Amino acid sequence: MMSMVMLGVLxxxxxxxxKYLGYDIEYAGQxxxxxxxxxxxxxxxxxxxxxxxxxVAAGENVVDSDELGQTLVHxxxxxxxxxxxxxxxxxxxxxxxxxxxxxxGKTPKDLAVRNDKIKLALLLLKYKVEF
Numbered sequence: 001m002m003s004m005v006m007l008g009v010l011x012x013x014x015x016x017x018x019k020y021l022g023y024d025i026e027y028a029g030q031x032x033x034x035x036x037x038x039x040x041x042x043x044x045x046x047x048x049x050x051x052x053x054x055x056v057a058a059g060e061n062v063v064d065s066d067e068l069g070q071t072l073v074h075x076x077x078x079x080x081x082x083x084x085x086x087x088x089x090x091x092x093x094x095x096x097x098x099x100x101x102x103x104x105g106k107t108p109k110d111l112a113v114r115n116d117k118i119k120l121a122l123l124l125l126k127y128k129v130e131f
Contacts (some may be wrong), residue, residue, distance in 0.1 A: 023107040036066045036075075044075050047082040049090060062096040069102035077111035077120060085123050 040060045043051040056062060065071045073096050076083035092098055101107055112121035 003130055007048055027070055036060075036064045036070075036072065037122070038056050041066070041075050044083050044087060044091070045078060046083040047084045047087055049087045052087060054088065055087065056094060062091050062094045065100070065102070068104070069100070071100050071102075071108070072096055073100065073108040074106070074111060077108045077115055077117050079115040081115075081117075088120055088123055092123075092127050098124045 027095060037055070037060060040052060040055045043055060062072055065074075072091050073088070074083055076088050076091065098109070109121060109124055111117070112124065
């Protein structure tokens with residue numbers, strides 16, 4: 001059994017908070033999911049399909065999320081994202097959910113509409129996202 005890797009971080013209130021670093025661990029018989037790596041998030045935001053494909057082939061999982069529940073599909077819809085239809089299609093065809101909610105209850109559809117990602121929002125329709 002692996003132990004949980006935590007990092008003590010000083011918060012804005014001056015208290016030390018433990019932050020989960022994002023490793024697959026087994027604890028008390030349960031396995032926690034791995035967190036998205038910065039490498040794959042930046043590759044999605046930069047519309048680098050070749051890098052995303054290589055990272056997925058190396059074991060990155062397109063269904064993982066970050067510490068705020070943001071998936072790769074959420075990151076594809078970010079205001080500063082350059083993600084295109086071809087990369088989004090690859091992510092969705094690889095098993096990413098088009099309907100997942102982050103910790104604020106926002107779906108990729110919500111972000112697409114807010115950030116004027118009309119072509120990507122229309123692509124989500126092909127994956128049964130309700131508008």
